[in-house]
Structure formats: structure tokens, C-alpha cells
Amino acid sequence: MLASLARLMPGTTGLPGRRGIRLLERNVWVYRRSWIALVTGFFEPLFYLLGMGYGMGALVGEIEGLPYAVFVAPALMATAAMNGALYDSTFNLFYKLRYARTYDAVLATPLGPADVASGEVAWALIRGSLYAVAFVVLMLLLGLALSPLVLLTIPGSLLIGFAAAGVGTAATTWMRRWQDFDLVAVFTLPLFLFSATFFPVTAYPEPIRTIVELTPLYRGIHLLRALSTGQPDPAIVLDVVYLLVLGLVGMSITSRRLGKLLLR
Amino acid sequence: MISLAGGSRPGDGYHPQVTTADPLVLARDLSKRFGSFTAVDGISFSVAPGEAFGFLGPNGAGKSSTMRMIGCVSPPTGGELRVLGMDPARDGARIRALLGVVPQQDSLDMELTVRENLILYGRYFDLSYRESRARADELLDFVQLADRAGDEVEPLSGGMKRRLTIARGLVNRPRLLLLDEPTTGLDPQARHLLWDRLYRLKQDGVSLVLTTHYMDEAEQLCDRLVVMDKARIVAEGSPRALIAEHATREVLEVRFAPDARPAEDDPRLAGVAERIEVLPDRTLLYTQDGEAAAVTLHDRGLRPVATLVRRSSLEDVFLRLTGRTLVD
Amino acid sequence: MRTGGSIRILEHHLLRYRRTWRGSAITTFVSPLFFLGSIGIGLGSFVDAGGSALAGVGYLAFLAPGLLASSAMQTAAFESTYPVMGGLRWDRTYQAAVATPLLPRHIAIGNLAFVAVRLVIAASVFSAIAVALGATDPLRGALMVPAAVLTGLAFAAPIQAFSATQRGDAGFTILFRFVITPLALFSGTFFPIAELPAILQLVAWLTPLAHGVALTRAIALGTPDPAMALHLAVLLAYLVVGAVAAAALFRRRLIA
Numbered sequence: 001m002l003a004s005l006a007r008l009m010p011g012t013t014g015l016p017g018r019r020g021i022r023l024l025e026r027n028v029w030v031y032r033r034s035w036i037a038l039v040t041g042f043f044e045p046l047f048y049l050l051g052m053g054y055g056m057g058a059l060v061g062e063i064e065g066l067p068y069a070v071f072v073a074p075a076l077m078a079t080a081a082m083n084g085a086l087y088d089s090t091f092n093l094f095y096k097l098r099y100a101r102t103y104d105a106v107l108a109t110p111l112g113p114a115d116v117a118s119g120e121v122a123w124a125l126i127r128g129s130l131y132a133v134a135f136v137v138l139m140l141l142l143g144l145a146l147s148p149l150v151l152l153t154i155p156g157s158l159l160i161g162f163a164a165a166g167v168g169t170a171a172t173t174w175m176r177r178w179q180d181f182d183l184v185a186v187f188t189l190p191l192f193l194f195s196a197t198f199f200p201v202t203a204y205p206e207p208i209r210t211i212v213e214l215t216p217l218y219r220g221i222h223l224l225r226a227l228s229t230g231q232p233d234p235a236i237v238l239d240v241v242y243l244l245v246l247g248l249v250g251m252s253i254t255s256r257r258l259g260k261l262l263l264r
Numbered sequence: 265m266i267s268l269a270g271g272s273r274p275g276d277g278y279h280p281q282v283t284t285a286d287p288l289v290l291a292r293d294l295s296k297r298f299g300s301f302t303a304v305d306g307i308s309f310s311v312a313p314g315e316a317f318g319f320l321g322p323n324g325a326g327k328s329s330t331m332r333m334i335g336c337v338s339p340p341t342g343g344e345l346r347v348l349g350m351d352p353a354r355d356g357a358r359i360r361a362l363l364g365v366v367p368q369q370d371s372l373d374m375e376l377t378v379r380e381n382l383i384l385y386g387r388y389f390d391l392s393y394r395e396s397r398a399r400a401d402e403l404l405d406f407v408q409l410a411d412r413a414g415d416e417v418e419p420l421s422g423g424m425k426r427r428l429t430i431a432r433g434l435v436n437r438p439r440l441l442l443l444d445e446p447t448t449g450l451d452p453q454a455r456h457l458l459w460d461r462l463y464r465l466k467q468d469g470v471s472l473v474l475t476t477h478y479m480d481e482a483e484q485l486c487d488r489l490v491v492m493d494k495a496r497i498v499a500e501g502s503p504r505a506l507i508a509e510h511a512t513r514e515v516l517e518v519r520f521a522p523d524a525r526p527a528e529d530d531p532r533l534a535g536v537a538e539r540i541e542v543l544p545d546r547t548l549l550y551t552q553d554g555e556a557a558a559v560t561l562h563d564r565g566l567r568p569v570a571t572l573v574r575r576s577s578l579e580d581v582f583l584r585l586t587g588r589t590l591v592d
Numbered sequence: 593m594r595t596g597g598s599i600r601i602l603e604h605h606l607l608r609y610r611r612t613w614r615g616s617a618i619t620t621f622v623s624p625l626f627f628l629g630s631i632g633i634g635l636g637s638f639v640d641a642g643g644s645a646l647a648g649v650g651y652l653a654f655l656a657p658g659l660l661a662s663s664a665m666q667t668a669a670f671e672s673t674y675p676v677m678g679g680l681r682w683d684r685t686y687q688a689a690v691a692t693p694l695l696p697r698h699i700a701i702g703n704l705a706f707v708a709v710r711l712v713i714a715a716s717v718f719s720a721i722a723v724a725l726g727a728t729d730p731l732r733g734a735l736m737v738p739a740a741v742l743t744g745l746a747f748a749a750p751i752q753a754f755s756a757t758q759r760g761d762a763g764f765t766i767l768f769r770f771v772i773t774p775l776a777l778f779s780g781t782f783f784p785i786a787e788l789p790a791i792l793q794l795v796a797w798l799t800p801l802a803h804g805v806a807l808t809r810a811i812a813l814g815t816p817d818p819a820m821a822l823h824l825a826v827l828l829a830y831l832v833v834g835a836v837a838a839a840a841l842f843r844r845r846l847i848a
Contacts, residue, residue: 040765186618
């Protein structure tokens with residue numbers, strides 16, 4: 001991705017995107033003042049975990065031999081990773097691109113589009129890992145992690161975030177108005193509700209089941225659930241490859257589109 | 265006074281080979297097309313070190329597109345461009361490291377304070393934090409915003425935001441400052457304050473390239489300028505030379521009552537002036553002696569409701585060259 | 593100008609809504625369908641299979657009225673935060689309004705009237721979908737609508753008052769994260785309040801949503817609830833006190 005961006009911005013010396021660290025600094029500065037928004041962002045998945053895991057859990061009982069909270073926790077973690085990355089790569093990016101003209105000012109300096117991309121991606125990964133670590137700690141405290149493999153859910157949720165950010169940024173480069181973002185909800189809401197988040201995929205009749213199994217959030221939830229419950233099956237290789245490819249395709253589309261948008 | 269330009273730059277390894285004789289900007293047959301729309305159509309110009317160089321023209325003449333090409337954020341689609349002796353297509357980042365840019369629309373970071381805007385921008389140029397902080401404080405004094413250092417950007421007035429944007433453009437001690445419509449939308453007081461700051465920069469040896477559609481701004485700030493219209497350059501020279509070449513020494517401006525306005529070919533106007541322009545609201549008579557022309561009109565029985573004799577300005581040059589007024 | 597002023601404000605909102613309704617149309621239709629399908633039918637099949645703790649009521653029938661009241665709250669909360677900040681600060685349309693014979697209280701009441709219109713539309717769509725999925729019968733479905741609208745307004749009024757005290761939108765993030773989201777989860781929407789620890793039950797009953805959910809559910813299930821009058825009274829109290837506070841705070845903010 002960065003290499004193809006560098007071609008758009010010849011004259012960037014050294015490793016393409018290395019100056020993205022400067023943009024990362026900017027984001028850290030901004031959040032120094034609004035750290036409350038960063039910290040409180042963790043409470044939403046927490047509330048969902050308590051409400052759905054325990055409140056609903058009392059009605060549902062066990063699913064696939066697992067206490068309901070154990071079943072639903074990794075799914076909520078995956079959803080939070082997707083939503084966080086999508087928010088940053090759609091609304092936030094659109095605001096910076098079209099309204100704040102943040103990048104216009106940045107591109108008047110030695111920084112190029114590759115630095116913009118690498119800086120924003122790095123920031124999203126840092127933010128994502130903060131939330132992922134906090135969620136894993138929570139699962140351990142509540143006894144919802146059944147295996148030490150739960151630690152691998154941290155890179156796992158970063159991978160989900162990477163895939164979502166790839167698709168999100170690519171989509172945002174085509175967005176013209178705020179109303180276009182209502183479409184984002186049209187895709188994310190069914191993903192959130194039907195990706196074996198709250199009940200197992202076996203509840204669906206064929207061919208719906210196969211369709212669900214082909215959606216990105218399902219792959220993410222499948223991956224994290226396999227890790228946190230300590231039941232890895234061979235399909236997690238498919239999960240990883242699927243999410244990686246999705247992210248890379250999104251990023252390569254973005255790199256072509258972003259250069260066109262910024263350097264007209 | 266503090267030095268705002270030149271001097272040593274942080275050890276960033278950028279040492280472009282520019283001697284004082286080389287032009288800072290050199291354009292030959294430069295073009296910019298967006299699909300079938302031609303924004304800039306084969307223009308040639310050069311900017312010498314220490315010079316204040318202006319692009320004068322109405323909205324849509326191609327000034328901003330030219331500025332973006334010089335700023336290395338918009339690849340030319342035709343012709344040749346050299347900035348600080350380098351090729352924007354190959355050395356964009358190195359050139360931008362040495363430029364200061366004040367875009368047409370302020371692009372300040374609303375999520376940061378006034379001072380933080382400058383410090384972080386300094387970091388984009390690889391200044392150390394220590395240097396960047398010192399530089400920010402220096403510049404806040406220079407643009408008279410030191411008392412707003414810790415404030416948010418959003419509530420600042422238009423003039424203050426503009427001054428902050430200029431300070432931001434100076435953070436890397438640029439050799440060349442690009443200003444796109446620096447005072448558009450500001451009140452007269454704010455404009456004069458800005459002009460004063462830009463004049464001091466020039467005294468300090470910073471070269472300026474600016475666009476404007478105000479002739480008073482062009483006359484105040486520019487040593488030399490080009491007049492642009494419809495993507496092309498239609499005239500070039502110092503403000504004084506342009507006026508001498510394309511207008512007369514004086515202009516007699518007369519207003520008539522709407523029902524008593526003589527047409528351009530009215531025999532009573534014949535021979536009164538070297539050239540006559542009839543505008544919707546007034547009639548302009550170009551002549552060496554405005555007072556004498558006014559007396560002649562009176563003798564021929566014309567009774568304007570208002571009469572004004574003034575020196576010719578760039579507005580008149582533009583009217584002459586394009587047949588249109590500059591600001592409408 | 594007594595009530596006429598509020599009607600002018602409502603007209604303004606409706607005129608704008610005619611241009612912007614498409615933006616919320618998809619989510620208005622699609623989200624009740626998705627939520628009832630996933631949680632109500634999908635997860636509901638597991639609840640019902642486990643021998644219900646819901647006194648013989650199917651989970652879909654239990655969930656639909658709760659979700660209706662809860663989404664009315666969320667629509668009302670959204671309409672009473674960002675658009676209010678827009679009027680006060682970003683577009684300054686409220687300043688423009690009070691430069692005419694209109695008064696701050698007309699803005700507050702006119703806004704509530706518009707929220708009511710939006711709620712009637714959204715709740716009717718929701719009810720129709722719930723009836724189509726077999727969650728309740730058409731008559732009870734229709735009767736749920738006014739209960740849900742009242743629930744929404746019981747939030748819209750005090751939240752407008754809150755918005756009038758804010759300088760930026762940072763407080764809204766906190767409001768949604770720490771009030772709206774927890775209420776949506778813990779006010780008897782998805783599972784009975786009785787499952788909560790005693791202290792949280794008490795907290796839940798102090799807020800409007802628990803009463804709104806209970807009222808809407810009693811109507812939908814046809815189980816006469818002796819506390820229905822209490823639910824109504826609590827919702828009305830929030831609405832009236834909130835509206836008075838909003839009018840006063842708009843006045844303080846706009847006419848200084």
C-alpha cells in the first residue's frame with residue numbers, strides 16, 4: 001500500500017510513509033485534551049457484555065455448552081473492533097478530508113499522502129489495541145476466557161479493525177455527503193445482529209447459513225470465539241486470510257483514490 | 265527584531281543549490297487541465313529572489329491552480345515548472361520543506377489550540393519540540409496573537425485566523441512564502457495589519473508570491489505582477505509600468521442621473537478623453553488632465569450628478585485588457 | 593403570539609424534514625426488522641426452548657414493545673442533542689428565530705412537537721413490522737404507538753434542557769454512553785428488571801424508560817398492570833418538568 005502511495009508522491013525521501021509518525025503525534029495531542037472520550041469509549045462494550053452476557057444469559061442459559069456470557073463476549077469484542085475502526089475510517093476521515101481540510105495543511109509540508117495514510121493507520125491500530133487489551137483484562141477478571149489463547153484475541157481484533165478500516169476508507173473516498181453514511185449503518189447493523197453474535201450460526205437454515213459464514217464480521221467473531229474459548233479449528237486460517245485480504249484490497253483502493261482526491 | 269526568515273535551518277539535510285541569480289520560480293508554458301476544463305493555459309513567468317510577485321485576476325482566472333502547482337500539491341499537466349531550482353514532480357517533499365504556504369481557505373486544526381497549531385506544524389518540518397515551541401512563541405508575537413496562545417482556534421476572528429495561518433506558514437523559516445488571496449473577506453483594519461506584517465517579512469528578505477483580486481493589495485505589496493484572465497496571462501510588469509502602459513495618468517469618473525446618461529457615441533463626449541468606458545453605474549473618461557475634461561463636459565452642457573478626478577489604478581488596466589471589472 | 597409561535601417552529605422543522613427525511617428512512621424501516629429478527633426470533637428461539645422465565649409469553653412478544661419504547665428514547669435523544677446545538681451554536685437558527693416575534697419557549701415547544709411527529713412515524717413503522725412478525729395483534733400494535741411517543745417525549749424535553757446548557761458536543765458523547773446506552777440495556781427492554789440487583793432496580797424505576805417499557809408492554813400483551821397510572825404519571829412529569837426547564841434554559845441562553 002505504502003509503496004504505491006509513494007509513487008503518487010515522488011520526492012518523498014527515505015522509507016515511504018515514515019513521516020506518518022508526525023501525524024500520529026498530532027492525534028496524540030488532540031486526544032490529550034479529549035482523553036475522556038477515549039477512555040469512556042470502553043464502557044459501551046462493557047455495558048453490552050453485562051446486559052447481554054448476564055442479563056440475557058439468565059434467560060438463555062447455555063449455548064453450545066458454554067455459559068451465555070462466555071459465548072457472547074468474544075463476539076462483542078469483535079463488533080467493537082469493527083465499529084471503532086469503521087467510525088475512524090468513515091466519519092472521522094470524511095470530516096478531516098472535506099471539512100477540516102486537515103490534510104491540505106499537512107500536504108503543504110514535506111509530508112505526502114503516504115505519510116497521511118501510515119499515520120492514520122498507526123493511530124487506529126494503537127487505539128484498537130488499547131481497547132482490545134482492556135477487553136481481554138475484563139474477560140479474564142470475569143472468568144470469561146477459557147484458554148490462554150485469549151491473548152491472541154488482541155492481534156485478532158486488530159486484524160478485524162484493519163479489515164474494517166480498509167473497507168471503510170475505500171468507501172469514504174467515494175462519499176459526497178453526510179447522508180451517504182446512512183448506508184454504513186445499513187451494512188453494519190445486519191452484520192452486528194446476524195453474524196453469530198448472539199446465537200450460533202447453526203440456528204440458520206441453508207443457504208442462509210452459508211451466506212452468513214461468508215460475511216467479514218462472522219469470520220472475525222469465529223476467530224475470536226475460537227481463541228477465547230480455546231477451541232481453535234482449522235477454519236481460523238480462513239478467518240485470518242479473509243480479513244487480511246479484505247484489508248489489503250481496501251487499502252490499495254484507498255491509496256489510489258486518496259492521491260487523486262488530495263493532489264488534484 | 266527577531267529574524268523571521270533565512271538563517272540556519274534544522275539539520276534536515278536539505279541544501280538545494282540555488283544561487284541568488286537563479287529564479288525562485290520558473291514556469292514555461294505551464295498548463296493545468298481537469299478533464300476537459302483548462303484552469304491554466306500555457307503561462308510563463310519567473311520570480312526573482314527577494315521579490316514580491318503577484319497574480320492579479322478575477323475569481324476563476326487560474327490563480328489558485330497556479331499556486332497549488334508551485335506549492336507542489338498539484339502536478340502540472342503541461343509545460344515546465346522549477347521551484348527553488350528543483351522539479352516538483354521529483355523533489356516535491358524537498359521543495360515543500362523550504363516553502364511557506366498560506367492557502368485561500370484557512371485550514372487550521374480546530375482540535376488544537378492556537379499555540380499547538382504552530383508547534384505541531386513545526387514538527388511536520390522536523391523541528392525539535394524545543395525549537396518548535398520557541399518558534400511558535402516568536403511567531404505569535406510577530407502576528408500579535410501571543411495573548412490568545414492557549415485559546416481554541418474556532419472563536420478567533422477572521423483576521424486572527426488569517427494571521428495564525430500566516431504564522432503557521434512561516435514556522436520553517438521559508439525562503440518563499442505563497443499567499444493565496446491573503447486578505448479576501450477581511451475588514452479594512454485587519455487588512456492593513458496583515459499588509460504591515462507582510463511588508464516586514466519582505467524587508468526581512470522573504471520572497472512573496474501572492475494572488476489577489478484587489479488592485480490596492482497588488483499595488484501595496486507587489487514589485488511585479490502578472491494579470492491573469494481566463495487561464496492566461498494578459499499583461500506583466502510593475503504596477504506603475506502597467507498603469508503607464510495601459511491607462512492614462514488620470515481618470516475622470518462621472519455619474520449621471522439615469523435618464524440623462526449619454527451613450528458612448530454621444531457627440532458631446534467626442535474628443536473629451538483618449539478613451540471612454542460606459543459602466544452600468546458610471547462613465548470613465550481616460551485623460552492626462554481630468555480637471556480640464558470636467559470643464560469641457562460642463563461647457564458642452566452635460567450636468568453629471570457626481571464628478572471625481574483620480575489617478576489611474578490597476579482596476580483601469582484590467583478593464584482595458586479584458587473589458588470587464590475585477591470585482592463584481 | 594401564544595401557541596402560534598410554536599407552530600411556526602414546527603413548520604420550519606417540517607419544511608427541512610421534507611428535504612432530509614430520506615437520510616433516516618432506511619434506518620427507520622430496517623432497524624426494527626433486523627432487531628426483531630435477530631434478537632426476537634433468532635435468540636428468542638433459544639430463550640423459548642429453555643422453558644420460559646417470562647410467564648408463558650413468547651420472547652418475541654416480550655421484546656417487541658420494550659424495543660419500541662427503547663428506540664423511541666434513542667430517536668428522541670438524538671433529535672434533542674445535535675440539532676439543538678446546531679440551532680444554538682453551529683447554524684445559529686435559534687438566534688435568527690428570537691430576532692423575530694418568536695420567544696425561546698416557542699422554540700422549545702416547537703422542537704418537542706417536531707420530535708413527536710418523528711416519533712409517530714417511527715413508532716408506527718415499528719408497530720406495523722412487529723404486527724407483521726406476529727409479536728402482537730393490530731389493535732394492540734396501534735395502541736402501542738402513543739405509549740412509545742410519550743416515552744420518547746419524556747426524554748426529549750429534559751435532554752433539550754441539558755443541551756441548552758452545553759457549549760459543545762462533548763457532553764453528548766457522555767450522555768449517550770452513560771445514560772442512553774445503559775438505559776436501553778437495563779430498563780426491562782431485553783430481560784425483566786427483576787433480574788437486576790435490588791439497588792439497580794431502584795435506579796431503573798427512577799428513569800422514564802422503565803416506565804415507558806412497562807406501559808408499552810402492558811398494552812401489547814394485554815396484561816392489565818395496576819401500575820399503569822403510575823407509569824403514565826411519571827412519563828408526563830418528566831415531559832412537563834423537562835419542557836418548562838428547556839424553555840427557561842433556552843431563554844437564559846438566547847436572551848442575555
